Amino acid sequence: MTAFRAFVAKEFRETRKTWRLWVVPGVLVFLGLTSPVLAAVTPALLRATAGQSPGVVIEVPTPVARDAYVQFLGDLMQIVLLVVIITTGAAVAAERRAGTDVLMLTKPLTRDAFILAKTVSGVMLLAVATAIGAAVCVVGTVLLFDASHVAAFAASVGLWLALATMFTALMVLLSAATLRQGSAAGAGVTVWVALFAMTAFPLLRDHSPAGLMAAGDELLMGRDVALAWPLGTTLAIAALCVAGAVAVFRRKEL
Amino acid sequence: MSDETPAVVIDGLAKRYGDVVALDGVDLTVPQGSVFGFLGPNGAGKTTTLRILAGLARPTSGRAAVLGHDVVARADTVHGLIGYLPDVPGFYKWMTAENFLTLSGRLFGLEGAVLRERVTALLDLAGLTGVTTRVGGYSRGMKQRLGVAQALINAPRLLMLDEPTSALDPIGRRELLEMIAGLAGRTTVFFSTHILADVERVCDTVAILAGGRVVVQAGIDELKARHGGGHRITVDVDRPDQLVEALQGAAWLASVAHEGRDVVLEAPDLETAFRELPAVVAAQGLALRRLEAAEVSLEEVFVDLVQGAAVPAGAGRGTT
Structure with a gap:
């Protein structure tokens, strides 16, 4: 447990000291800042564009707070998930490439603890960065619009975090299995595309993590969403990925 | 433990x-x-x-x-x-x-x-x-x-x-x-x-x-004693082939070989070799020009x- 704590602390310190600080947290804060602004100015931009073409009339509804949150959630599902997939693909692979895993794993840090530390630190970093990005988005939205839909937005972000946790666990598994960031990221992107495709099929969507991809927007629209299956399968797959990563890494020759 | x-x-x-x-x-x-x-x-x-x-x-x-x-x-x-x-x-x-x-x-x-x-x-x-x-x-x-x-x-x-x-x-x-x-x-x-x-x-x-x-x-x-014979002795005489032939089968030697102008011996005990070798050289009527001894290195054993x-x-x- 001592070695696990020391290694998790190293992971956090590494985030602060390297490019990692500017990727996931940086992207989330950037999106938190820009989403309300984009929601506010997009109608004006569209009207200005239409004004340059005689005869073209674009009816754009007046933007509301919900538009900013929908914008942020859309970016979470696409941009941020892709960033998570690519960066977390290096979780184990980068240590292997640099040979740092050898000096860590010949000390009382077990391989299981190594994988768990990678997963836990990844999820914690994501949770903190998401909370900060979402908070920035809320502040910007309240300033530019009003304080409506904050609770639904928070719930939607929570659901996204569950999905991102599953992708983090999946990428640790793929990184441990392939020991190559590129291969792991490629496989992760394939899963991400497959999940998006599944949202087009109601039966698959309602009984798999794909359901979480559309749930956020539904919550913001004030509709009821059945979350048991999507959330349950997401967390179950995350747990299976962690167990799989531990099992795969135990057998790896370093 | x-x-x-x-x-x-x-x-x-x-x-x-x-x-x-x-x-x-x-x-x-x-x-x-x-x-x-x-x-x-x-x-x-x-x-x-x-x-x-x-x-x-x-x-x-x-x-x-x-x-x-x-x-x-x-x-x-x-x-x-x-x-x-x-x-x-x-x-x-x-x-x-x-x-x-x-x-x-x-x-x-x-x-x-x-x-x-x-x-x-x-x-x-x-x-x-x-x-x-x-x-x-x-x-x-x-x-x-x-x-x-x-x-x-x-x-x-x-x-x-x-x-x-x-x-x-x-x-x-x-x-x-x-x-x-x-x-x-x-x-x-x-x-x-x-x-x-x-x-x-x-x-x-x-x-x-x-x-x-x-x-x-x-x-x-x-290791050196077991595999190297202990000491390496290099001898320069006027007729090396004759010395190699005379030393064949000597009990105090581990090996003997003709390498270039020299005769190279490996002997477990240096003192015995220094006692016996000059006697053989003299008995064969050879001119002894040089006699060098060194420990067999680990490199040679390796x-x-x-x-x-x-x-x-x-x-x-x-x-x-």
Whole structure:
């Protein structure tokens, strides 16, 4: 447990000291800042564009707070998930490439603890960065619009975090299995595309993590969403990925 | 675990990578407290053996134990007892040496004053005190010295070093060898190398690995006496062929050969040779121009044994 704590602390310190600080947290804060602004100015931009073409009339509804949150959630599902997939693909692979895993794993840090530390630190970093990005988005939205839909937005972000946790666990598994960031990221992107495709099929969507991809927007629209299956399968797959990563890494020759 | 328990016991250890045989039934015992040189040409299987002992690779068959603990079944216990330096150590580039030693110590559960004292002492030992540059900017020699320091953070009972001097300049090499020699009797040092001078300088016992097998394990003096005949005598006479013929079958000789203008003898006992040889030269009516004696070097023993070792099919290829 001592070695696990020391290694998790190293992971956090590494985030602060390297490019990692500017990727996931940086992207989330950037999106938190820009989403309300984009929601506010997009109608004006569209009207200005239409004004340059005689005869073209674009009816754009007046933007509301919900538009900013929908914008942020859309970016979470696409941009941020892709960033998570690519960066977390290096979780184990980068240590292997640099040979740092050898000096860590010949000390009382077990391989299981190594994988768990990678997963836990990844999820914690994501949770903190998401909370900060979402908070920035809320502040910007309240300033530019009003304080409506904050609770639904928070719930939607929570659901996204569950999905991102599953992708983090999946990428640790793929990184441990392939020991190559590129291969792991490629496989992760394939899963991400497959999940998006599944949202087009109601039966698959309602009984798999794909359901979480559309749930956020539904919550913001004030509709009821059945979350048991999507959330349950997401967390179950995350747990299976962690167990799989531990099992795969135990057998790896370093 | 009693002090009589060997630091390392390897029994019939084999490792294959597909068709490539890296280790082909290695047997080895390393007594506690020894400075043990693990010699072998490139590709002999030294690194593979060390990786198995460190729990980084699994044997195909056979077993290995460190201080009585099986390296596969009790890897976690083994990791608490050893210090390990791979041939090319990898560090977090963003850390300083102090950061890395502190992290290493914390993985062993060291905290507070004990950790600080040990880090300070090891930075001093590695010549890195006051170096605030990040490890990413270190030379290979600096990384190697930091590698040795991190391997000592837990005061290990077995220190395993894979080619520790290969990246060091002559001064760094001498300092490291002196440090290793200074550990004799306090901990067991098991280090692999192909630099024979390093082994002759600090080791009390050696094993020579060739073709995935240990071809010999012995004390250095015993090894030279057993395999080298003890002393090498070079004789320059006017008719070398006649001297070689006259010396054939002499009981005090291990071997005799004509090499260029010289006759080269190997003799277990130098005094007997110095008594007998001039008598033979005189009896043959030869003119003695030069007579030189030297100890048989470990290098000569090494070359003889390695060249004489049977190399199994596929051995020595690939990553070993």
